[in-house]
Amino acid sequence: MTAEAISQSRTGGDFWDGVRLSMPVVVASAPFAILFGAIAVDSGFSVLEAFLMSAMIYGGASQMVGIELFGQHVAPWLIVLSIFAVNFRHVLYSAGIGRRIAHWPLLQQALGYFILTDPQFAVAEARAVSGKPVGFVWYLGLGLPVYVFWVIESGLGAVFGKLIPDTHALGVDFLLPIYFLGLVLGFRKRPLWLPVVAASAAASIIAYKTVGSPWHVSIGAVAGVLLAVILPPHHSGIGERP
Amino acid sequence: MSTTFWIILAGAIATYLTRVGGHLVISRFENIHPRVEAGLNAVPAAVLTTLVAPAVLGAGPAEWAALIVTALVSLRGGLMPMFLAGAAVLILARQFVG
Structure with missing residues (x-):
């Protein structure tokens, strides 16, 4: 075997290594993609718009937030701001993974950041920590199936959502x-989780009753984040790491 | 082009900025201030809480039952079992309470 042939077969192996690791993510995200499509249509999106949102934003929680606010007829710029806020955590992933992929050609890096979701970061960072190289082909093998299935299933959910006769009985609204509560509880191991959630809940309810929707989102979020900033750092468990 | 399309496009650009921005901006700093990092850590839970809390107030018994079951299942299971359990309780309860 020539060196080139070996390198090619290795490249193919890397791709399928990534695909194998992507499968649990594909399976776990499928119901949410279908749910997103169905709710999007229920909130007034067309099938094409639901499909486009998944293809262009590719961030489950933020898409759900966008749909929820769209259904409440919130001002467009506030919807975009809320999508930005929910996705803001990617800044940390980006800074982390940037160290691993900085040697890729620029276009590959640009694509790599586009598909940088929570599981993509988690799996790629775990590989880097275990001492294996994070190559573009492997990274694409990990991310591409998740992306393709996410977009197709969103479209299917949107088509299917139009066929549901009684959305209230099925609890679609x-x-x-429920999904957001699940996400909030998923963060419960983070430092300051309880005080942040309590502050955001209280502030958003008060704002909802006084200022009104949609400002309860921004006001509640700012209250929780400010509390985390104001509390002394030793409470947040940050800065104690060696 | 519809308003919806522009929302999607702007949302996509905003999202891409978060995915590329950390590398372009944050990685230039040697150290992030602990308070800033604590604030960044708090963002997702803070935002998502504001989407749950007012909905809880305006809901009825069927929805409360679903949320309580969701919270209980969360102590053991992952996001998927939690969500399915909550949805199942909601659909079931609505058959009786409406």
Whole structure:
């Protein structure tokens, strides 16, 4: 075997290594993609718009937030701001993974950042920590199936959502709060979780009753974040690391 | 072009900025101030809480039952079991309470 042939077969192996690791993510995200499509249509999106949102934003929680606010007829710029806020955590992933992929050609890096989701970061960072190289082909093998299935299933959910006769009986209108509660509880191991959630909940309810929707989102979020900033750093468990 | 399309496009650009921005901006600093990092850490839970809390107030018994079951399942399971359990309770309860 020539060196080139070996390198090629290795490249193919890297791709399928990534695909194998992507499968649990594909399976776990499928119901949410379908749910997103169905709720998007229920909130007034067309099938094409639901499909486009998944293809262009590619961030489950933020898409759900966008749909929820769209359904409440919130001002467009506030919807975009809320999408930005929910996705803001990617800044940390980006800074982290940037150290691993800085040697890729620029276009590959640009594409790599586009598909940088929570699981993409988690799996790629775990590989880097274990001492293996994070190559573009492997990274694409990990991310591409998740992306393709996410977009197709969103479209299917949107088509299917139009066929649901009684959305109230199936609880479609209240599935998002349940989903968001699940996400909030998923963060419960983070430092300051309880005080942040309590502050955001209280502030958003007060704002909802006084100022009104949609300002309860921004006001509640700012209250929680400010509390985390104001509390002394030793409470947040940050800065104690060696 | 519809308003919806512009929302999607702007949302996509905003999202891409968060995905590329950390590398372009944050990695230039040697150290992030602990308070800033604590604030960044708090963002997702803070934003998502504001989407749950007012909905809880305006809901009825069927929705409360679903949320309580969701919270209980979260102590053991991951996001998927939690969500499915909550959705199942909601659909079931609405058959009786409406």
